[in-house]
Amino acid sequence: MAEIVIKGVAKQFGAFTALHSVDLTIADQEFMVLLGASGCGKTTLLRIIAGLEAPSQGEVWIGGRRVDHLPPRARGIAMVFQNYAVFPHLTVFENIAFGLRMANMPQAEVERRVTRTAELMHIGQLLKRYSGELSGGQRQRVAVARALAMEPDVILMDEPLSNLDALLRLEMRAELKGVLAQSKTTTIYVTHDQVEAMSLADRISVMNGGYIVQADRPTEVYRNPAARFVGSFIGNPPMNFLPASPDGAGRWRVAGRVFDGPHAEAAEFAIRPEDLQAASDGLNAEVRVVEPLGPHTLITAEVAGQPFRAVLESDRQVAPGDVITLAPVPDRIRWFDPETHKAIA
Amino acid sequence: MSDVTIPGPRREEVNRAGRFLFGAGIALLVLWVLVPIWFLFVNALSAPSEVTGFPKRFWPSFDLASVRFFWNFQGVTNALWNSIKVAVLTMILSIGMGAPAGYALSRFDFPGKEFFRVLVIMTRAFPLPLLALPLAVMFIRTGLDDTVLGLALVHAMLALPFAVLITFSLFSGIPVELEEAAWTLGCTRLQAFVKVVLPLALPGIAASAVFAFVISWNEVFAAAVLTIENRTLTAFLLQSLNVSPLPLKFAGGAALVLPALIFIFAVRKYLFAMWGIANR
Ligand SMILES: Nc1ncnc2c1ncn2[C@@H]1O[C@H](COP(=O)(O)OP(=O)(O)OP(=O)(O)O)[C@@H](O)[C@H]1O
Ligand SMILES: [Mg+2]
Numbered sequence: 001m002a003e004i005v006i007k008g009v010a011k012q013f014g015a016f017t018a019l020h021s022v023d024l025t026i027a028d029q030e031f032m033v034l035l036g037a038s039g040c041g042k043t044t045l046l047r048i049i050a051g052l053e054a055p056s057q058g059e060v061w062i063g064g065r066r067v068d069h070l071p072p073r074a075r076g077i078a079m080v081f082q083n084y085a086v087f088p089h090l091t092v093f094e095n096i097a098f099g100l101r102m103a104n105m106p107q108a109e110v111e112r113r114v115t116r117t118a119e120l121m122h123i124g125q126l127l128k129r130y131s132g133e134l135s136g137g138q139r140q141r142v143a144v145a146r147a148l149a150m151e152p153d154v155i156l157m158d159e160p161l162s163n164l165d166a167l168l169r170l171e172m173r174a175e176l177k178g179v180l181a182q183s184k185t186t187t188i189y190v191t192h193d194q195v196e197a198m199s200l201a202d203r204i205s206v207m208n209g210g211y212i213v214q215a216d217r218p219t220e221v222y223r224n225p226a227a228r229f230v231g232s233f234i235g236n237p238p239m240n241f242l243p244a245s246p247d248g249a250g251r252w253r254v255a256g257r258v259f260d261g262p263h264a265e266a267a268e269f270a271i272r273p274e275d276l277q278a279a280s281d282g283l284n285a286e287v288r289v290v291e292p293l294g295p296h297t298l299i300t301a302e303v304a305g306q307p308f309r310a311v312l313e314s315d316r317q318v319a320p321g322d323v324i325t326l327a328p329v330p331d332r333i334r335w336f337d338p339e340t341h342k343a344i345a
Numbered sequence: 346m347s348d349v350t351i352p353g354p355r356r357e358e359v360n361r362a363g364r365f366l367f368g369a370g371i372a373l374l375v376l377w378v379l380v381p382i383w384f385l386f387v388n389a390l391s392a393p394s395e396v397t398g399f400p401k402r403f404w405p406s407f408d409l410a411s412v413r414f415f416w417n418f419q420g421v422t423n424a425l426w427n428s429i430k431v432a433v434l435t436m437i438l439s440i441g442m443g444a445p446a447g448y449a450l451s452r453f454d455f456p457g458k459e460f461f462r463v464l465v466i467m468t469r470a471f472p473l474p475l476l477a478l479p480l481a482v483m484f485i486r487t488g489l490d491d492t493v494l495g496l497a498l499v500h501a502m503l504a505l506p507f508a509v510l511i512t513f514s515l516f517s518g519i520p521v522e523l524e525e526a527a528w529t530l531g532c533t534r535l536q537a538f539v540k541v542v543l544p545l546a547l548p549g550i551a552a553s554a555v556f557a558f559v560i561s562w563n564e565v566f567a568a569a570v571l572t573i574e575n576r577t578l579t580a581f582l583l584q585s586l587n588v589s590p591l592p593l594k595f596a597g598g599a600a601l602v603l604p605a606l607i608f609i610f611a612v613r614k615y616l617f618a619m620w621g622i623a624n625r
Contacts, residue, residue: 052528070530072528072529073530073533078529078530079526085520085522085525087523087525087527088523089544098527098530103531146530232426
């Protein structure tokens with residue numbers, strides 16, 4: 001059992017605050033992805049959990065034990081680094097065996113575990129090589145195997161696939177998902193690739209500027225962004241936003257059309273590009289750019305002076321300069337507070 | 346484009362002249378270093394009668410009379426032994442203190458770090474002749490004068506800046522992630538250092554140890570001032586310079602230069618690294 005609880009963890013580097021009071025609970029055997037733009041504090045949070053960085057405030061609990069004062073080796077974690085950190089002076093076998101030897105495991109058990117994890121990661125034939133004789137993808141596998149061989153309660157991964165080419169990334173992603181699902185560890189996985197996050201995660205924690213903005217299941221994060229940032233960060237193309245003005249109780253005027261909305265002081269209208277349909281009645285959009293993508297056509301248009309994207313069926317003929325009418329799917333419309341940028345239920 | 350050609354040297358001519366100057370410059374520098382060394386070894390390995398003769402032959406006659414004479418000269422073996430003892434002790438002291446300092450500089454941020462780095466180099470800013478007299482007085486008071494340890498301490502001070510700088514660049518070249526990975530795999534800080542950093546840094550540390558050895562081996566001023574009975578080879582040769590015959594000087598000179606040359610050649614890669622020049 002290794003539930004991870006992070007309570008009010010903050011981190012300052014001098015005058016700069018990298019993390020503002022983060023609270024997060026990760027269930028036993030959960031696959032949690034930390035997702036956010038570069039510099040938002042993902043690595044910092046991961047390193048605090050690993051014990052490679054001390055938090056300025058707050059507590060870290062792993063498996064019911066408070067660990068923020070413990071060194072990394074006493075936390076029951078294993079980590080996979082972005083640049084792999086495969087020991088160059090040791091063979092692949094000794095790399096994978098490194099942690100087991102530190103734990104004074106008998107030789108037979110070391111061999112059993114190394115062989116098993118190497119098989120699992122498809123590097124069984126490379127055990128005698130040195131890291132200088134491996135490709136990036138193979139080094140990546142060694143790094144994961146080395147972590148898995150420890151049979152840790154928690155595996156921490158910092159952008160483990162970011163140095164691989166696109167095809168290998170896709171392959172490794174699927175493989176990692178399978179391997180980690182079997183291994184029954186709690187996983188925290190850092191990435192700034194939203195597709196990777198969506199495909200791997202049980203839950204995604206979206207981070208922005210040192211805050212966790214939303215931590216929820218991938219579909220939930222996608223469908224019901226808790227904040228404007230989440231909507232604009234996740235999804236390609238991202239969510240569309242339009243200003244709204246009140247038009248009676250629970251009624252909002254958006255680009256000249258009236259929609260049912262929340263009972264609030266002020267609100268901003270939001271809709272995902274794929275939740276728009278070409279219809280006779282809807283928002284008037286002046287088409288600027290048309291990008292046929294095969295199954296769909298991506299249209300960049302202008303609605304009430306705001307940039308606005310729509311994903312339409314590719315059989316629909318549209319040309320730049322056309323004015324088309326786009327109808328939002330009613331139950332996919334979201335509303336945000338223009339002040340706090342938080343979602344309004 | 347017009348067809349007007351500008352009179353003057355053409356491009357390839359300029360290039361050729363440049364290449365010639367470059368080559369000539371290099372040849373000059375190489376000769377500057379190699380001629381004295383050649384001269385030294387030719388004379389050391391020639392018969393005593395040939396030493397004063399001119400012109401020289403390019404290859405020495407490999408007559409070992411000079412070398413034998415040098416070896417049997419009163420006090421030479423003793424001085425040689427002293428040189429080795431002082432140099433080895435210097436090596437141990439400067440690496441023992443320099444490597445931890447280099448590690449600290451590469452891995453930790455501490456207040457006054459930059460100042461410390463300047464300070465390390467500043468130890469070389471005081472000329473030894475200036476320090477020698479007060480040092481001699483202090484050594485006599487503490488009883489360190491004319492001892493191997495006393496001289497090794499001074500030599501260690503001379504070698505320390507290099508030891509710190511070489512090991513600093515060495516440790517900086519080893520990614521922190523390797524150490525951190527070792528920590529997450531069950532190592533204490535010390536274990537990670539021994540199992541991961543040290544094996545990777547060892548060739549470079551050996552190189553900087555050798556460099557410290559050479560610095561001590563070749564140092565003459567402090568050795569001459571601070572020792573009387575227990576002279577090192579350099580100090581011994583300096584002292585007997587005006588009384589010793591020419592063949593002895595050449596053989597002695599060769600004995601001094603040879604280990605230094607071999608060692609420096611062996612560790613050149615790391616010396617380049619110290620100055621931040623990549624090796625090829
Ligand atoms: N040791 C440090 N000293 C000072 N500032 C730091 C330090 N480490 C990180 N930071 C700052 O903290 C912020 C968060 O860094 P962090 O490495 O956690 O970002 P990240 O989300 O992992 O980004 P990326 O996706 O680029 O890896 C950044 O603005 C960074 O400049
Ligand atoms: Mg990072």
